[in-house]
């Protein structure tokens with residue numbers, strides 16, 4: 001089957017880069033998003049968020065006429081669904097965006113199309129998406145039974161690292177899991193248009209699990225590092241030196257502790273494993289709990305450090321969820337600053353985040369948090385390093401910072 005046109009449903013952190021890269025290879029791509037501001041931005045050749053090299057790729061593709069955006073799916077040879085899959089309530093996966101996408105694209109199908117789910121999904125979500133489509137289109141089938149035209153449904157989880165998306169889209173290996181082996185083969189052909197890594201074929205549930213397992217592996221290992229930071233603090237040794245030394249062992253590779261785990265992936269996906277097998281996924285659950293409790297530990301440390309100071313000034317370096325990006329969503333740094341502002345209403349919190357021009361509303365609204373430049377915080381009673389931005393590493397290399405009390409959650413001073 002030749003794939004000349006692709007509909008990409010969801011123009012977020014994954015959908016838009018994927019749409020742009022396909023379009024740059026000459027595929028006609030129609031991106032679909034429910035957010036009018038995103039559709040308008042893309043049609044102007046602009047990007048609604050920062051990701052290195054994405055703006056250039058989108059502008060080029062829109063100018064070439066291979067990429068445009070709209071709010072409703074149109075007929076295409078293949079569809080890629082890249083919509084959010086958050087969790088709800090007690091960490092159960094919320095598949096409502098996949099369901100909406102399935103119902104929106106179903107009327108456009110003529111039979112013969114490939115449908116790929118890219119959203120990180122709990123086991124069974126790809127089949128659920130196919131069932132939502134077939135409910136709306138009982139004239140179609142997955143296997144051609146009763147002479148009904150077939151649709152081919154597969155899962156190909158995204159695995160790109162924010163900040164390196166345009167590189168990793170091309171270089172990472174991909175896992176493709178089909179509901180049928182034909183669907184997997186067709187999806188492989190689609191990804192081969194831009195992916196230079198290996199494209200590994202399996203079934204849909206194994207592909208869904210692979211993605212969850214990759215992020216859980218990271219979460220468990222970061223939890224180990226975070227737990228070590230608490231143990232080292234209690235025992236009175238420097239955790240950074242401890243990890244650096246232990247990592248000299250040829251089979252030890254401990255990750256870095258931090259103020260907690262942020263982002264929309266590693267702090268979310270392990271819960272899908274826990275939800276799928278609550279009694280078995282004990283370590284995975286505990287890792288989540290360890291990582292989720294770290295911000296509170298940092299807050300308690302900071303509160304203790306300013307005890308006895310009537311109106312303390314606390315410098316908080318970084319609000320993003322990790323180094324060198326502007327993404328403040330699900331950021332432990334932001335959570336820590338908010339919590340500190342509430343715990344210490346008499347304190348002034350000087351937040352430094354070189355990647356944003358203004359404070360997010362929740363922090364601005366608190367009244368005792370102000371956004372400052374790095375050179376405006378040196379008189380603070382306590383400095384908390386929350387993000388290891390490259391700018392901070394350079395600036396903190398001098399010894400001025402060492403004259404104040406520092407809580408270095410990222411080992412920038414180590």
Ligand code: SAJ
Nearest residue numbers: 158159160161214215255256258261262263265266321322
């Ligand atoms: N972190 C630490 N210590 C470490 C490494 C990370 O505290 O040693 C923290 C970071 O500061 C951040 C969080 O963990 O708050 C996650 O950062 P990350 O850079 O490890 O990962 P993400 O969330 O940006 O992207 C991950 C990647 N998954 C893996 O590396 C297995 C990426 O490949 C996935 O595509 C992405 O999740 C996703 O979309 O699922």
